[in-house]
Amino acid sequence: MKRLFSIAALVCVSPLAFAQAPADVSGTWTTQTEVQGIAVNETCHFTEAADGALSGICETSAGKYKLTGKVTGTSVNFSHPANYQQEDMTVSFFGKLDEPTSVSGSIDMQPLNAGGTFAMKKISK
Template sequence: MKRLLPLLLLSATAFAADNSGVWTISGDIQGYDLAESCTFTQTADKIAGPCKIEGTTRDTTGTIDGKKITFSQPGEYNGQALTLTFTGFMDDKGVFHGSVDVQPLNVTGTFALKKEELKP
């Protein structure tokens, strides 16, 4: 039991950080700039909230597991419905970096997700 206690404490603290708040996504998908503002709410390891891009709001859902994040949102390109799936890892500055998979177009890109600082 003494050996399990540190592991149990470690897994409990992995979800202790509250990542709720306003986040900014920047990136590139096949030469198209990606710039969104998202307002996430976190419950346990789940995140959800609206992301806004060029006046359009997209409902976004995902998970945070320690330093790994995965989330998806609907999209559209030339009238075709898409699903964008973001997968990344947090660096030592608290910024997530990773890849974006766009289906059914089978294209990929990169992104950075950074939490906006609260202004006093």
């Protein structure tokens, strides 16, 4: 009886533990963004901590930018500084993991008050 209870408890608890684990986005991703008809391609290198905290670098034709963010479940949110036409800004990405190697969502660029969309594909671990 005790063994049956232990197995039942394990079966009930295990799905909860897996449901709370953040997706693993560590690695290198290509990122395609579009803001007001302007396309920008980036390559982002993510490192994910056990708690889902993200760090790394995004590279564009304009330079390399340090990123910070967080993965919660299938939500992948991060931001990095950027410069457009000599104006400093913060680019924030709000995405969902579509599959283990694909993220898509929206972006927000401040203080330009501009928004758009993005799609990322994982190219290496």
